[in-house]
Amino acid sequence: MKKKTLPIVFLILSSLFCSAQDQIYSQFYNAPLYLNPALTGQFEGSIRFNALYRNQWTGLASDYSYLHASGDLNFPEIRSGFGLMFNRSSEGTAYLVKNNIAASYAYIIPGDNFTLSFGLQGGITNLKLDWSKLVFGDQIDVNTGYNPGLISGAERPNVDSRFYFDAAAGANLVYGKAMLGLAAHHINHPDESLTGINTKLPIRLSANLGYQIALIPDQYNRDGTYVIPSVVVYKQENIxxxxxxxxxxxxxxxxxxxxxxxxxxxxxxAVVFSAIFDIFSKNKNGEKFRVGISHDATTSKLNYANTGGTTELGVSYQKYFPGSGNYGEYNGLRCYDFY
Known part of the structure; x- marks a missing residue:
């Protein structure tokens, strides 16, 4: 009985717990608008697309998958970046699905040896839970375990879907060979409750710091050899x-x-290993296509044997529009050069 019911209970609790916290991407550099709205338009080019898929804990029977996709435009002539992003998450046995679409804007201040940007983001999120997938105590037989034929007498809420507005803001500074970014998400504390009890989504704070160390320098940061140490910190409520x-x-x-x-x-x-490959890179117009892969080897009490780890796949594409005269703006001090 215990062997059959404990995994079910664990997955339900995991689903409910994860719904209160945002997903974290290991390839945060392939989800720039998700990390910080101030990174909108922060790249060498006119247009950029990013996509990232995360399949978490593949060894568990339940589904934990996340998708991020974004596109942004860089307008150096008005010192601005405009972007649009889509996020989707599916968590747990109850298929707790969250879809979000948001627009972002960043104002960029260039200097002789720095680039400072400020960003705002706003969008709509839909949260939906498939109550038919939940397992209650009166559906578990003491002899046979979970019986899908038993109908639970538990009272279920009338609402299984909720829409809410979500807002974020951030700032990012590239100074010489260093980059520092700060962002705050859910700054309006949206209510995401499906039970009628007010449940405010806590603010997610993030900070990222990176430094570029040239082993074999290159004037344009394209063909040199570098080591780039970085730190990324997230805080959401007490996590x-x-x-x-x-x-x-x-x-x-x-x-x-x-x-x-x-x-x-x-x-x-976890210990994370990543690899990024530029399939082609045409320096004259900044065109670049990237493929990234990373794997998280779980080192917590859940251990790698049970979870199977987590894998992420990411792609990115950027280029200048034909005839663009903005190549090399901002003295090459762009966040993208740190990855």
Whole structure:
């Protein structure tokens, strides 16, 4: 009886717990608008597209998958960036699905040796739960375990879907070979309750810091060899998580290793390995297509044997519009050069 019911209980609790916290991407650099709205338009080009898929804990029977897609435009002539992003998450046995679409704007201030940007973001989120997938105590037989033929007498809420407005703001500074970003999401504390009890979504704070160390320098940050140590910190209500690591960048290849610590546990949460490949890069118009892959090896009490780890796949494309005269703006001080 215990062996059959405990996994069900664990997955239900996991689903409910995860719904209160935002997903964290290991390839945060492939989801720039999700990390910080101030990164909108922060790239060398006129247009950029990013997509990232995360399949979490593949060894568990339940589904934890996340999708991010974004597109943004860079307008140096008005020192602005405009973007649009879509996020989707599916969590747990109850298929708790969250869809979000948001627009973002960033104002960029260039200097001789710095680039400072401020960003705002706003969008609509839909949260939906499939109550038919939930398992209640009166559907579990003491002899046979869970019986899908038993109809639960538990009273279910009339609402299984909710829409709400969500807002974010951030700032980012590139100074010489260093980059620092700060952002706050859910600053309007939206109510995402499906039970009628007011449940405010806590603010998610994030900070990212990176530094570019040139081993073999290159004037335009394209063909040199670099080591880029970085730190990313997230805090949402009483949950704090941080990742610290470094990437080795050589021409069109970028490999990295990260250590992630989750505030819920005494030890580490995961060790992350990543690789990025530039399939082609045409320097004359800034055209670049990237493919990234990363894998999280779980090191917490859930352990790797049970979870199977987490895999992320990401792609990115950027270029200048034909005839654009903006190539090389902002003295090459762009956030994208840090990854």
């Amino acid at each position: 704090t998580s941080f990742s610290v690591g470094a990437q080795f960048k050589y021409k069109g290849v970028n490999v990295g290793a990260w250590f992630r610590k989750n505030g819920l546990s005494n030890g580490s949460d």
